[in-house]
Amino acid sequence: MSETIDSLLHEKRHFAPPPNFVAQANVSDPSIYEAAEPDYEGFWANWAAKLDWFEPWSQVLDWQPPYAKWFLGGKINACHNCVDRHVSAGLGGKTAILFEGEPGDVRAITYAELQAQVSKTANALKALGVKKGDIVCIYMPMVAELAIAMLACARIGAAHSVVFGGFSAEALRERINDGGAVAVITADGGWRRGKIVELKKTVDEAIQDCPSVKKVLILKRTNQPQDYSWVEGRDCWWSDIVDNQSEDCPCEPMDSEDLLFTLYTSGSTGKPKGIIHTTGGYLTGTFATFQWVFDIKPNDIYWCTADCGWITGHSYVVYGPLANGATVLMYEGAPDTPDKDRFWRIVENHKVTILYTAPTAIRAFMKWGDEYPAQCDLSSLRLLGSVGEPINPEAWVWYWQHIGGGHCPVVDTWWQTETGSILITPLPGITVCKPGSASRPFPGVRAEVYSEDGRALEGAHGGYLVLTRPWPAMLRGIFNDPDRYVQQYWSRFPGVYFTGDGVKRDENGDLWLLGRVDDVMNVAGHRISTMEVESALVDHPAVAEAAVIGKAHDVKGQAISAFVLLRAGHEHDNIVSELKEHVAKVIGAIARPDDVFICGDLPKTRSGKIMRRLLRDVAEGRALGDTTTLADPGVVSSLRNQYEHLEA
Numbered sequence: 001m002s003e004t005i006d007s008l009l010h011e012k013r014h015f016a017p018p019p020n021f022v023a024q025a026n027v028s029d030p031s032i033y034e035a036a037e038p039d040y041e042g043f044w045a046n047w048a049a050k051l052d053w054f055e056p057w058s059q060v061l062d063w064q065p066p067y068a069k070w071f072l073g074g075k076i077n078a079c080h081n082c083v084d085r086h087v088s089a090g091l092g093g094k095t096a097i098l099f100e101g102e103p104g105d106v107r108a109i110t111y112a113e114l115q116a117q118v119s120k121t122a123n124a125l126k127a128l129g130v131k132k133g134d135i136v137c138i139y140m141p142m143v144a145e146l147a148i149a150m151l152a153c154a155r156i157g158a159a160h161s162v163v164f165g166g167f168s169a170e171a172l173r174e175r176i177n178d179g180g181a182v183a184v185i186t187a188d189g190g191w192r193r194g195k196i197v198e199l200k201k202t203v204d205e206a207i208q209d210c211p212s213v214k215k216v217l218i219l220k221r222t223n224q225p226q227d228y229s230w231v232e233g234r235d236c237w238w239s240d241i242v243d244n245q246s247e248d249c250p251c252e253p254m255d256s257e258d259l260l261f262t263l264y265t266s267g268s269t270g271k272p273k274g275i276i277h278t279t280g281g282y283l284t285g286t287f288a289t290f291q292w293v294f295d296i297k298p299n300d301i302y303w304c305t306a307d308c309g310w311i312t313g314h315s316y317v318v319y320g321p322l323a324n325g326a327t328v329l330m331y332e333g334a335p336d337t338p339d340k341d342r343f344w345r346i347v348e349n350h351k352v353t354i355l356y357t358a359p360t361a362i363r364a365f366m367k368w369g370d371e372y373p374a375q376c377d378l379s380s381l382r383l384l385g386s387v388g389e390p391i392n393p394e395a396w397v398w399y400w401q402h403i404g405g406g407h408c409p410v411v412d413t414w415w416q417t418e419t420g421s422i423l424i425t426p427l428p429g430i431t432v433c434k435p436g437s438a439s440r441p442f443p444g445v446r447a448e449v450y451s452e453d454g455r456a457l458e459g460a461h462g463g464y465l466v467l468t469r470p471w472p473a474m475l476r477g478i479f480n481d482p483d484r485y486v487q488q489y490w491s492r493f494p495g496v497y498f499t500g501d502g503v504k505r506d507e508n509g510d511l512w513l514l515g516r517v518d519d520v521m522n523v524a525g526h527r528i529s530t531m532e533v534e535s536a537l538v539d540h541p542a543v544a545e546a547a548v549i550g551k552a553h554d555v556k557g558q559a560i561s562a563f564v565l566l567r568a569g570h571e572h573d574n575i576v577s578e579l580k581e582h583v584a585k586v587i588g589a590i591a592r593p594d595d596v597f598i599c600g601d602l603p604k605t606r607s608g609k610i611m612r613r614l615l616r617d618v619a620e621g622r623a624l625g626d627t628t629t630l631a632d633p634g635v636v637s638s639l640r641n642q643y644e645h646l647e648a
């Protein structure tokens with residue numbers, strides 16, 4: 001058992017919501033949970049009714065497991081609800097996006113300005129030939145124009161497919177071709193640790209082999225000389241085409257079930273899955289959860305540190321907050337540039353009130369030292385959130401004390417790319433928080449703990465986390481792969497959604513997430529499949545066979561550890577660094593292995609399946625688990641000897 005899980009299971013501390021927080025909270029009455037139970041469809045319909053619809057729905061839910069449709073017949077536009085609705089309500093002068101670039105440039109964009117910018121961008125997309133129903137790939141740094149581009153797509157009914165700017169040309173190409181994107185929106189580059197991330201250059205490399213892409217729209221972000229290419233007729237500068245467009249661009253009425261976006265995530269095979277999210281249900285789910293989980297108030301300055309390349313950025317930088325008319329802070333760069341207090345300087349300078357970040361970042365801050373937050377004024381903060389991986393109790397308590405000053409509730413929110421919105425979470429004015437527990441399902445949501453053989457376990461028990469009721473922001477499928485949707489999520493336990501996570505329910509009914517139970521790693525909050533890294537490795541001419549595991553890591557949660565068998569004659573001094581670089585080139589720097597261990601053989605069952613569980617035991621220095629099914633038990637003990645020898 002890893003240290004994190006061990007400490008989770010022995011955690012006994014409790015943190016009640018501070019009375020002055022409760023007194024002003026959006027929700028403080030626990031009866032909301034019971035109230036949502038008898039009619040969960042009605043519960044969600046009440047939320048949906050708070051949004052603007054061009055035409056009302058005729059049916060709340062059509063549930064033919066595993067296929068759900070929400071708000072059938074309703075016509076809605078996500079961009080209208082995130083922008084125009086607030087301008088019409090008199091909030092045009094309120095800051096929508098507060099942007100800080102890594103070099104220190106700051107920009108405040110009001111809702112009225114956002115409306116103008118988004119409309120111009122939407123008209124530019126139309127001028128480039130983008131139509132309703134098309135897919136547009138967005139590959140940008142974390143700048144305001146990234147959110148503007150997403151909203152512009154939504155405005156004209158084109159679906160976006162945002163690809164994280166850290167992904168390689170190959171990964172980008174795979175995602176563009178799977179979706180058949182007609183255009184790519186990018187930038188000349190973005191700033192990261194004082195250096196330029198060369199996005200346009202990567203796009204050039206990727207789309208050499210992307211026949212569907214007709215246009216590339218490029219924002220001049222860094223304005224530094226670089227050696228990217230330029231294809232006349234295909235490439236155009238943002239400033240040339242967006243700036244002189246009309247500010248008048250009506251929002252396209254979309255069917256509630258029309259595609260809003262696809263977003264690729266790693267599953268248990270080598271090929272990433274394009275998760276499908278539709279319009280009405282997704283917006284309802286993110287709108288509702290944002291309002292209750294983050295207790296949003298008109299004067300809050302809310303900052304979610306996630307990049308829009310991930311689901312957290314979609315749901316809790318763009319759609320949830322803007323649907324609520326909130327002020328959202330976006331920061332482009334790294335947390336340690338120019339120094340390790342950058343986040344705390346941002347909180348101090350912009351008087352951030354709500355901060356939402358990941359455990360891996362919190363653990364890095366702990367390691368860097370208490371003095372960095374201590375030298376900044378963090379008194380504006382009133383609520384803290386965590387997302388992306390299990391938070392170990394020590395990190396939770398450090399966050400509560402050193403960032404929250406002991407007066408901010410901490411909401412540990414569990415969800416996934418597939419769930420679209422937060423599903424298991426404390427509500428900050430109600431929940432007595434236990435460090436390391438995401439507490440309980442959001443009202444209207446039903447999560448259960450299942451045994452190996454698919455029985456619902458009552459009371460205090462460990463098992464598999466499943467969701468037994470549909471929810472509005474749930475994925476509608478996997479792009480281009482309808483069978484995989486059924487097989488991946490709805491077949492392990494027929495008729496219920498299998499999350500892929502292990503969980504323990506305690507005697508009070510609180511849930512403690514224990515991490516993935518499949519071949520998906522969680523590396524610094526990023527989801528990476530072992531198979532994706534393995535196929536990148538075996539793609540290298542020197543590699544005969546590779547097995548990859550996530551090894552416990554004190555900051556990243558898990559680090560990628562690869563066990564590699566080389567082809568004869570390919571051993572040389574630099575092979576380890578060459579293989580690490582190769583993976584970074586094929587997938588992106590986030591997938592660069594921490595260790596590559598060259599070995600003589602891999603532990604396999606008699607049927608030839610690699611036993612990764614035993615490799616984890618070796619890498620984490622634990623006693624070996626059951627080895628009786630191995631074809632040759634000697635392999636793993638000699639592997640352990642070699643490994644220990646190498647580590648020493």
Ligand code: PRX
Nearest residue numbers: 387388389390412413414415416417513527
């Ligand atoms: O294992 C769970 C973990 O992250 C996975 C989902 O990853 P992704 O789709 O990239 O979305 C991350 C952001 C929502 C889950 O299956 N996870 C996410 N949040 C938590 C978590 N594990 C424990 N506690 C959390 N709060």
